[in-house]
Every structure is written in C-alpha cells, then in structure tokens.
Amino acid sequence: MGHRLLTAALACVASSWAVLAAPMTSRSAGPFTFVYGLERLGDLPVVRDLGLNTLYVDLRPADLADLEPCRTLIRAAHSEGLQVIVGLPTTEPVAGRVGPCDTPYRESVREIITFAVSRLRSEPAVTAWATGHSLERTLKYSDQDFRAYLQLGYPSLDHLNASWGSNLQTWMQVTMDSARAADEAQSHGVGRASVDLADYQVWAFREVMRDWLETIRSLDPDRPVLTGRVTLYRSLVSIPDGYDMVCVSMPPDILEPDLYAHNVHALDIARRGGRFRVLQVLRCPHPSSDAYATDAFRDWLQLAAVHGAAGIAVEDWSLLEVAYAGEVRQDGHRRLTEALRETANLPFGIQPQPTAAVLYEPYAEGLQVTNQPVYGYLRDLLPGEPSSLAYALRLGTRYGVMDYLTLEDLADADLRRYGVVMAPACLKLGPAEAELLAGYVRSGGAVLADLGLGMYQSNSWVQLPKPWMEVCGLQWLGNLEGKAGDLAVAAQVPELPSVQPGMRSHAPEMPRQRVEGLYRSTAVATDRRPFSVIGETAEGRANADALAFAHLALRFDEQRQACFRGLIANRYGAGLAVFATHALWSRWPLTDALSQALHGDLLARRARYALTQTGLLQENLHFAGSADDVLLFNRERGAQVAEVLAFDAEGLAYQGGCTQFTAAPTQVGLPPGTARLLALVPGRGTVHLQRRPVLVQPLSGEAMVQVVEYTPQRVELVVGGSDATVRSWRDRRLEMVASRPCEVRLLLRNGAYAVRPGSRHTVTLTWRAGESQTATLIASPEGELDLSGAYRLDTLVITPAP
Numbered sequence: 001m002g003h004r005l006l007t008a009a010l011a012c013v014a015s016s017w018a019v020l021a022a023p024m025t026s027r028s029a030g031p032f033t034f035v036y037g038l039e040r041l042g043d044l045p046v047v048r049d050l051g052l053n054t055l056y057v058d059l060r061p062a063d064l065a066d067l068e069p070c071r072t073l074i075r076a077a078h079s080e081g082l083q084v085i086v087g088l089p090t091t092e093p094v095a096g097r098v099g100p101c102d103t104p105y106r107e108s109v110r111e112i113i114t115f116a117v118s119r120l121r122s123e124p125a126v127t128a129w130a131t132g133h134s135l136e137r138t139l140k141y142s143d144q145d146f147r148a149y150l151q152l153g154y155p156s157l158d159h160l161n162a163s164w165g166s167n168l169q170t171w172m173q174v175t176m177d178s179a180r181a182a183d184e185a186q187s188h189g190v191g192r193a194s195v196d197l198a199d200y201q202v203w204a205f206r207e208v209m210r211d212w213l214e215t216i217r218s219l220d221p222d223r224p225v226l227t228g229r230v231t232l233y234r235s236l237v238s239i240p241d242g243y244d245m246v247c248v249s250m251p252p253d254i255l256e257p258d259l260y261a262h263n264v265h266a267l268d269i270a271r272r273g274g275r276f277r278v279l280q281v282l283r284c285p286h287p288s289s290d291a292y293a294t295d296a297f298r299d300w301l302q303l304a305a306v307h308g309a310a311g312i313a314v315e316d317w318s319l320l321e322v323a324y325a326g327e328v329r330q331d332g333h334r335r336l337t338e339a340l341r342e343t344a345n346l347p348f349g350i351q352p353q354p355t356a357a358v359l360y361e362p363y364a365e366g367l368q369v370t371n372q373p374v375y376g377y378l379r380d381l382l383p384g385e386p387s388s389l390a391y392a393l394r395l396g397t398r399y400g401v402m403d404y405l406t407l408e409d410l411a412d413a414d415l416r417r418y419g420v421v422m423a424p425a426c427l428k429l430g431p432a433e434a435e436l437l438a439g440y441v442r443s444g445g446a447v448l449a450d451l452g453l454g455m456y457q458s459n460s461w462v463q464l465p466k467p468w469m470e471v472c473g474l475q476w477l478g479n480l481e482g483k484a485g486d487l488a489v490a491a492q493v494p495e496l497p498s499v500q501p502g503m504r505s506h507a508p509e510m511p512r513q514r515v516e517g518l519y520r521s522t523a524v525a526t527d528r529r530p531f532s533v534i535g536e537t538a539e540g541r542a543n544a545d546a547l548a549f550a551h552l553a554l555r556f557d558e559q560r561q562a563c564f565r566g567l568i569a570n571r572y573g574a575g576l577a578v579f580a581t582h583a584l585w586s587r588w589p590l591t592d593a594l595s596q597a598l599h600g601d602l603l604a605r606r607a608r609y610a611l612t613q614t615g616l617l618q619e620n621l622h623f624a625g626s627a628d629d630v631l632l633f634n635r636e637r638g639a640q641v642a643e644v645l646a647f648d649a650e651g652l653a654y655q656g657g658c659t660q661f662t663a664a665p666t667q668v669g670l671p672p673g674t675a676r677l678l679a680l681v682p683g684r685g686t687v688h689l690q691r692r693p694v695l696v697q698p699l700s701g702e703a704m705v706q707v708v709e710y711t712p713q714r715v716e717l718v719v720g721g722s723d724a725t726v727r728s729w730r731d732r733r734l735e736m737v738a739s740r741p742c743e744v745r746l747l748l749r750n751g752a753y754a755v756r757p758g759s760r761h762t763v764t765l766t767w768r769a770g771e772s773q774t775a776t777l778i779a780s781p782e783g784e785l786d787l788s789g790a791y792r793l794d795t796l797v798i799t800p801a802p
Contacts, residue, residue, distance in 0.1 A: 029128055029224035029244040029277060030310035031348035032083065033340070036229075036281075037317030041076055046324070048080065051341035054127070056313070058087040059116060061094055067119055078125030085226065086120060088113055090212045091132030097140040100207035101148055110215050117219040126223065130247070131212045133228035136235055139205060143175040149200045150174060163459075164193040187461040187480055187536060190363075190381050195427055195456045198363050198377035202238045210240040217242070229281055229315065233375045233390070234362035236270045237406045244277060246270040249315060251283035252291075255369055256391060259291045262300040265394035267307040269360065269404040273413050274351060280304035281313045284320040284336065292323065295684070298339040302633045302686050305346045306624045307401055312343060347688045350631050352624040355606050357403040357418045358393075359410075360386060364425035376425075382452075382535075384586035386424040392590040397600075397616050399607040401624045410436050419605025420446040424585050429454035434465050441471055442573030446495075446602050449577075450584035451538055462538045472579040473546025473570025479539035483565060483582070484531045487550040487594065493569045495576045498597035499549070505532040505594045507587050532592065537565045537582040546570035550594075552582070567598075578602070590617060612643040621681065630654065630689040634681035639728060642679050642687070649675035653696055653717075655707035656689040658726050658734050663698040678726055680734045693749035695784075698722075703744045703791070704736060715753050715798040719744060719791035741792045748785040748798060757781045760801035768793040776801050 034054035038047055047055060055077040057070060070086075077084050089112060096104030120126055132138075154160040157171055164182045168174055182193035209227070216225050224244035230236055231249050239246055248270045250256075250263035258264075262282060270278045282300050285291035304312055314320055320336065327334040366375025366387030373379050375387050393402050405413055405421070410433050415421070421437065426449060429437070434454065441447055449472070454465035462477045463469075469477070487505040507530035533552050541563050542548045550567035557563055569578045578598075588595055596616040603616070609625040611618065620635045621642050634640050646654070650673045653659040657679030665674045679687045692710045694717065696703055701722030709716040718735075721742025726734045748755055755761070759779045766772040779785050787796060 029226065030279065032085065032128075032245075032279060032311035032313070033343050034085070034311075035314040035317050035320060039073065041073055043317075044076060044080055044082075047077075047082065050324075050337060051344055052082075053344070054083040054085060054311075056085045056087060056130070059089050061089050061092055061112065063089075064112065064115055067116070071120065071123065074120070074123050074125050078123075082125070083127040084123075084125045085128045085130050086116070086126055087130040087132070087228065088116055088212070088216070089132055091135055091138045091228065093138075097142075098135070098138045098208060099140050099142060099145055100204050100211070101145045102140075106211060109212065113212065113215045114219060117216060121220045121223075128224040128226055128244070129216050129220065130226040131209065131216075131228050134231050134249075135205060135208060135228070136230075136232050139208060141176065141201060141204060145204060146176055146179075146197070146200050147171055147174050149203055150196060153196075164191070164196075166193070188381055190378055190427070190455075192456055192459060194378055195363060199428075201377045202234075202362060205235060205238045206240045209238075210242070213240065213242050226279070230270070232372075233266060233269055233366070233387075234373070234377060236266060237272070237360055237362050237404070239270070239272075239276065241275070245279050245310060246276045247279045247281055247313065249281035251315070253283060255374060256367070256387075258391075258394070259296055260299075261303055261394055262296075263394065264300070264303045264307050265390050265402070267304065267309055268354075268394075268402050269390070271308055271352075271403065273357065273403045273405045273409050274353070275409060275412075277310045277351075278308060279311045279313060280307075280309045281315050284314050284316075284323060286319070287323050287326055292335060295335055295339070297336055298342070298684060299633075299635060301339060301343055302346065302684075303395075303622060305348055305350065305686065306352075306396075306622050306631050306633050308350060308352045308624065310349050312348075314340070346686065347631060350624065350629050350688070351626055352401050352403075353417065353608070353626045354401055354403040354624075355399060355417055355419050355608050356397075356603050357405050357413075357421050358386065358389065359421055359423040359426055360390075360404045360406060361426055361428055363427045366390075382425050382583050382586055385450075385583055386585065388587075388589065389422065389424055389585040392617070395618045395622055396624065397603055397618060398611040398613050399603050400609055400611075407433050415440040415445060416443070417606065418445060419607060420448060420602040422602075423447060423449040423453060425450070425452050425583065426454070427452050428456040429465050429468070430457060431465070434468060438467055438471050438572075441575035441577055444574040446576040446578070446605055447471075448580075448584075448599075448602055450580040451536070451582050453579070461536075470543075471570065471572050471577045473543045473568055473572070473577065474540050474579065475543050476541040477538050477581070479563075480536050481539075482535065483537040483552060484534045485552045486532050487552055487566055487588075489550045489594065490554075491547055491549040493547055493549050495571070496549075496569065496578075496598060496601045498601050499594070500597070503594045503597065505550075505588055506592050507532040508589050508591070530587075532588040533582050534587055535583055539563050539565050540568060540579075540581050542568055543570070576602075608646070608648045610645045610647070612645065628691040630677065632679055632681045632687045632689070634683060634685060637683045639680055639682050641726075641728065641734070642677075642681050644677040644679075644689075645670070646675040646677055646691075647671050649673055649691065651675070651695050651697055652691050653694040653705040653707050654689040654691050655710050656687055658704050658706045658724075658736065659696065660702060660704040660724065661696045661698055662702045663700050678734060680728045680732070682732070693751040693755075695745070695747040695749060697745040699743040699745065701740070701742050703742050704739065705746075706734070706736060708795075710751075710753060712752050712754065713799065715748060715796075717746075717787075717796045717798075718793070719746065719796065720793050721791055724793075736793055739793050741790055743790050744788060746787040746789070746791075748787060750783040753798070754800075755779045755783050755785050757783050761785055762799050762801045763787065764797045766795040766797075 095108040179193040183191040229249035364382040365373030457465040548564040660676040704724035706718040720739035724739035
C-alpha cells in the first residue's frame, strides 16, 4: 500500500515538472490601486471616495454556493468604471492538506478554481484573477512529499547516502528529521542534506502555486493572474514563472520594524531582475501610531513607485476603516484619504533597471520572526545573511536601487548590465551557474562572495566549486575556526581605489551577548567590544597574482607562505572577484566607512546613473533609473534640487528638469554623452524625468537644454549656452536664468513626435530679448531635424508643418 502511495505521489510530481517545461508569456497588468476587504455593494462609495481604480473581490469557499451576489457586485463595479480582481480561495482547502502531492487537496482546489472561473470569466469587468493569500501559513510539509522530491534527483538510495554521508537502509527512513541529523557534525550544522531539505520546501511552495496557475490558465488563458499576499522574503524567490504580478506584503509591525520605508526592499526581491511585475501591499497605520502622525503612509506610496510597483493595495479595510471614519468626521486634514487619492498621479509601472544585483538563495535564515526564519529555510544558519545586506540596501544607493537574482534567473538575465553581483551565503552553485558567473567576471563583471560559496557542490565549507578557486585567486582554503576581530586594509587594489591601506572595519555600537570559549587566537569577545567579524572563519593562501588586501589575521607557515583570514581580490580576465573567508555581511554594516568604500567602488562599475551626494546610501533623496526614465522622490518637507549624472544618456536630453552637457566629458572623467540632470523635487513628492530623442552636442564649453513640452503635436525646448545657471521658480519648477552663448549641434530625432525622412516642420525661434523668427525645416533622410546653431537662452517650438 505504501509503495502504491509513493508511486502516485511521484506521478503527481512528474506531472508538475512537465508543466515547468512550458513557459508562460506575461500579460499586461495594472496599475491597480485597491483595499482588501472592500467587497460589498455598500462599499463602492468608499472606493470612489478613496480614489481607487480597482475592486478586489476575495471569494471564500462559502461564497461558491451562490455566486450571484458576487456577479451583482462585479457588474456594479463595472458601472462605476472600476477594474475587478477576483481572488480565489486556494489556501482554504475543503479537503486534504495543502501540499504538492496531496490528491484530495489538489482535486478540491482544482474544483474550486474551475467552478469560480468558468462561471465568472464571461463578466467583462473581471480584469484579473488572484490566488489565495499567505500560502506560507497553510502549506504543510510531509516526509512522503520530501521523499518524492528526492527521488526526482537521486537515482537510488545509495546515491543519496553517498551525497549525505548517511547510512539509511530504506527510503522510509528518509525523513526531514533524518536530513537534519545527517548534518549535525557539519560546520554550521549544514551540509547537502540540509540544503536538499530547504530545496524541497522551495519546491513544495512553487509546485502548489504552479498547480493553481495552470488550472486558471486552462480556463482563461488571456486574463492576468496575480499572487495573493506573499508574506515572507524567502517565498518571493519561490514564485513560479507565469504569474503576471506578485503582491508583496511585508508589514513593518510584523517583519523588520521599518516605519521609514515599509520594507520596500521586498519589491526589489520580488522583481527578480525584471522577471515579475510587483505590487506593494501596505499596512494601514492606526491614528495612534507615529506612521500616521508623520504622514509616513504617503511616503510609502511614493517609495513603492520608485521601486517599480505597478500599483498598491492596503491591508485591509478592517484596519483602514477606523482611521477613515475618523477622517470623515473631521473637517481638517485627511491624511490617508488624500494620500490614496494622489496615487492616481504617481508613475506606477516604471521598471527599474539596476546595475548591481544580489544573488539570493533562500537558505540562511537572515532573521527570525515569531520563531520562523523569514529570509531562508535553514534555522539558525548565519543570522544576518542576507538580511543585513538587503535591509541596508533597501532604499538603494547613490547608483539606484538593487536587483535580486536566483540561480534559475542567471541563465535568462543579461548579466552584462551589472557592474557587480554580490553573493551572500551562496551555498549552491551548480556547474552551469558557476560557469555563467565565471564568464561574467571574465567579460568585465565583478563578484563579491563570502564563505560557503558553492558548499553544496564541493561538499565542504572550505572548498569552492570549480573553477571558483581560480576565479577568486585562491591556492588553498581550510582551517575553519571561530574568530573575532576587525578587518585591516594592508594593500591597495587598483580596482578598489577608495579602499586605502590603514583603513579598518568597525561593527555597529550595540549591546552584545558575551561569547564564551571562542575566538581565543585572534581576540576575546566581550560585552564592551563589538567586532565586524565573529564566527567561523577559514584561512586561505593566495595565488601569485591575487592580493589578500584586508586581514582579520595573518600568519606564515613553515614554508614562509602567507596564510590570511579576511578579503582577497583577484583580477580574472577583464573582471574582478573579491572573496571573504567569513560571513562578510553578518555583522559588518554598510554604514561603516570601509564597507562603504568597498561596496561603493564595486557598485560604481557599469553604473547608469549616480546621484550627486557624499555618502553611498540614499538618504532623503531616493531614485531609480531605467534606460529612459529616472524617478526621484524627496523625503524632506521642503523642495530640493536633485542632481543626477546619466552616464548612458548618449547625448539625449531629459524632460522634467534641465539637462546639461559638456563638449569634453572625458577630460573631467565622464563617459562620452554623459548628461547632468537637474530637477526640482517638491517636498514629500516625486519627479519623473524621461529621456527624449533630442541630441545635444556642444561644440565647446557646456550647453543646457530644458524640454518644456514633448508631445506628438508639439515640442518646446529652451537652450542655454556655457555656464547656464538655473533657479527654482516658487519651488515648483526649475528655469534657466542666465548663460553665455554656445555653439550647439542640436538634432530632434524620430519618436513620439514623428520626424520621418523628408517630413516638414514649422520651427519658431524666440530669442531671449523676445524677438522671434519662424521657418519651415525638412527632416533629413535619416529622420532627424537639424536645429543646430548658436544659443544663449532661446526657445524653440517645433510643430508639424501644415
């Protein structure tokens, strides 16, 4: 009987893997703005009052007995011009347990989806479907499913025993507990068995979600499908391909207590390098909270847009209702209502294209919430990784926001756009992925990794997978011991100019627990002295061409060869690899001067934009950039002039501010075509800069252009010459007020305003003194309108000629 059950389980697993081979095409979705729990006819006036564009109808199993009330609600919402998302109760089983191979559950949830979708898909107001919320809370792992998963990868029990170093006699002895027990003697208590167990948990989450998706797609292949609320970071890297939008719910009162930004880095993780569109689910602040008093909710909305959200949702009406009722009764400021109404003007849907990425594997726990690891599946493994790094980077750096990639993303990602890939606690690195990353470094990229890299493949915490010993410049790695101390820079790496000899790392000043009986050979850990490195640390010996540039400890062996603990840098091909012999980010904050120097030099590689500021981390001005857009958010109450260098502008001007170019950018250390963008960002507001096909090339000195208007019917430009200066006009916009004459090559190319070869255009030039001249110009055979000339502070208006 047990054998037949196992065979059935394997059959269901195999069918799920067969589905994996058929990629889904993403459908356009959003922007959506809605509140969970507003799903009654009487709620529609509230939806209108809040300025929302979507009604989210969350079905419950009891609703399936009679869908007519739901249909009536959908039609009423349609008459109000609202989009409708129908949420399906996939995490509320009427039979079985929620798991990838539980037949009663799979059959019951398919029946629920089939019933609801087949009866509501004819409603034109239904814009999208959504699956159930918080699968993390209802998914049940089992030894039977674990064995079924393992048998997909291991041809026999002998192969599994050889991998785990175990001596299990039958498959029935293979359990989740036996996997944990197999690694008790391993460093950190983690080896291949533990990683297999974590991979099973990822797989189980993914396969349940995949089954939901495939059932919906079989009934309605055209409408977008959203996830329900996803509530753990580790789940965000487990979403299967095919979902059109991931709904991210990381409330600051449950996860990291981030009232400043509402854990907005979860959006960066969920985007998966552009693989998914994302939606931010925000916790509604209670009127008694600081987040309400300081209008933090308004800031959360705008930060979500900066990080690429294609909409926002509020969780949920039961929380919002108290604050809303109070605001309705008051005649004064309606904080939440007005903030939600303003979302109609936010540029949702900007898709950032970061130039730095984190390779995120869901193994190390990062941190625990209510005794549950939220970043990885392995409890008590490397607290602080990758959570410390992710949290420090949550607002982005002066070079923009971050991308997060998984191993499966590497094959599809365009790694050429990343200047650096950081790999915290990257325990798995298969041959294909190892070669992809090595090739990326050879071609000019940089990788920053730490202890544990490829541990699963090498079956050792002190051995890197091929060819990564060579990539990292390591001749030997071993002697894993508990250590405590700080890093001291002993040598200069040319590719890291900010990391100067004599610099030392420092841990944050915070209360520490006394550590007993460890770290004797380097330092004694006490309550009074925090260290940036505490924990198991390997010892390494560098190849002849590599440089161990930052030391935690250094000794010479019997052959007088230097053995170091710390950081090693190695030039590999055209790129750079930096490796730490310890958990680099666990206790070393990005606020430390040495940490900022190291990370800043790496993040600057291949940067597309740079915000002009002194520190590395974004503070009160936040921004993200794509190939053609920059979105800026000012957290301060007063307006600020933001200055951004656009290294890949290719000589094109941006609308939304002023764009300055220099005739000789390389002489000041800038790439050809670099633009200096100036924008006035209102207090607690955003500015959207958009690149336009207006080529500006000063023949000498500098030139500044302001794209005042760019539409299919009209283009208006203000062109200033050398040393153009700007001022803010009543804190609402920038304007040029003075400049010297400058010869400028100025071309208007084809775009939203059509400049087709041979087309005719009316051009009106108004000089600073007020005189004007109108002429008809003909576009070149290349589709360009030549507006070159000498400008001081003059206005050009271009329209199609009659």
